[in-house]
Amino acid sequence: MPYRYLEEIATADTAFEATGSTLEEVFTAAADALLNTMTADVTGIAPEETTTFETHNAELDLLLFDVLNELVFLKDAKRLLLRIQSIAFSHDKEMYRAKITARGERIDPARHRLLVDVKAVTLHRFSLEETEHGWKACVVLDI
């Protein structure tokens, strides 16, 4: 699993570290860590519905922040539990851009082992950095 939960950072909430050899991998791992906070069985989420969204930000770390926030939004607004299928990144002079394709299914308490709801993605100790082996992100979620 390219993410692990960090115990010592967030007393009342949840923190995780996600890794990947590419930017797409670390974004995908972070999205799975977010999903795994809300439901126990990430791999059991069936790819029944496809949704796409685009986001942009002048800062690369805040692009990840925006993507995770959009997934939290879709969980409430569309009741969708989503995994990232693919990401097309682009970068022009001032902006990092990501076009996300995500797949998943509607929340069904009868079938999904639901855990806790995520209120928000926070910027507390939020980081995205390039490492020797690829990329690493640290995220704290408000529960």
Place this chain on the structure above:
Amino acid sequence: MALPPSLKKVSDTIWELPVSYKPGMLVPARIIATEKLVRVMDAGVFDQVTNVACLPGIINHAYCMPDGHWGYGFPIGGVAAMDPQHGVISPGGIGFDINCGMRLVLTNLTLEEVQPHIHRLVDALFYRIPTGVGCTGFVRCSQSEFGDILEQGSLWCLRNGYAWPEDLEMTEEGGCFSGADAAKVSNKAVERGYDQIGTLGSGNHYCEIQVVRPENIVDERLGRAFGLTIPNQIVIMFHCGSRGFGHQVATDYLQLFLSVMERKYGLKKLDRELSCAPFNSPEGQDYFAAMKCAVNMAFANRQVILHRIREVFSSIFHKSPEELGMKMVYDVAHNTAKIERHMVHGKKKEVLLHRKGSTRAFGPGMEGLPACYRETGQPVIIGGSMETGSYLLAGMETGAETFYSTAHGSGRTMSRHQAKKLGRGQKLQRDMEERGIYVRTDSWGGLAEEAGAAYKDIDEVVEATELAGLSKRVARLVPIGNIKG
């Protein structure tokens, strides 16, 4: 943990970090706690409360309450009064769950009458009040009607048959912060929350059936004034907020403030979660109007949940809610910012008061209290862990030090993952039932995370608030049934 060397003991319940603790501090930071509680506070509290002390316009001190622990921007338990003319407003001083709060409801039933029905009662509450990840409510409203809820709060509930007139009087600010402007909230916030009215949510949110045992009444006179008149009386307490709507409002404005605070207003970023804008600026005023929408949504949410609770009790006991004496004791917000009038340097002044994980605790005789509580002071509802119980307190005349603010809960000491290692949710449910507490939940994992051992000792927290002269104990409320998000 080791306390910061410069932490000075001002009194048995006030601990102060001087302005020399950190460059940029404008006022000292004060932690309200007994020595035992201050020693178990995490390092984040000292760092964050002193960041708050750096915010422009802060008056007197930055405070942290006895149940404090690290939060986002402000610590949980953070209180800061700002000069409305020259100070800032910070979403980090209010929290993502805007107007998360507590409501306490009476019944004229006793433990002996309720105990035989506790499974049916808790099961019915569990089915009738949606809980858990992504839950939606039973109130069907269009997105435009949702705008009315945002601007009217509990008043919308009264107009639509979900409230008794006296419920509004028993809610802080009458269940509606005036000045809410639905035009200041994003479509995303509306889309996220318009179908969540009447839902409890998840995490530490709950609805609990509690008993007031005679031996747990600390102040009989105040207890009677608050409606605790029968031995082993049953009351209902619940804890929830503005759901996805409020979380989105906070997220939206946090990002807006981040983009303008340095560039447009020259405000230094100490922590990205402590983003802020001048209160007297277009961005500051827009956030204040949007935040009030979330405050009102939360009041409406709790009001609609109360309506459902009354329906459930009525159907099980075959009596009307009126016959069952299901009156509200009070509803208090613990994540807000509002304009209040307080004494500042000997003069009564308007201040912008941030309370994050802190409850307003007006003392006897203060303006803004319903007539029935003018002599007693405001009821203060402190939620404890689902295993150990909660408290009803009363605001005190001596609360001026913290602008009449007190604690809000018992405060976590153990992370969610650590708590889960204590045991599985199913086992905890069985253990609790053996001890006379019947719990229903959507999430076993979520239940395990809320184990009593994950929280501070609530007795110590409320005792600290009483010793500090902020809120005095009226009664300890012990759970017998609980639904958890």
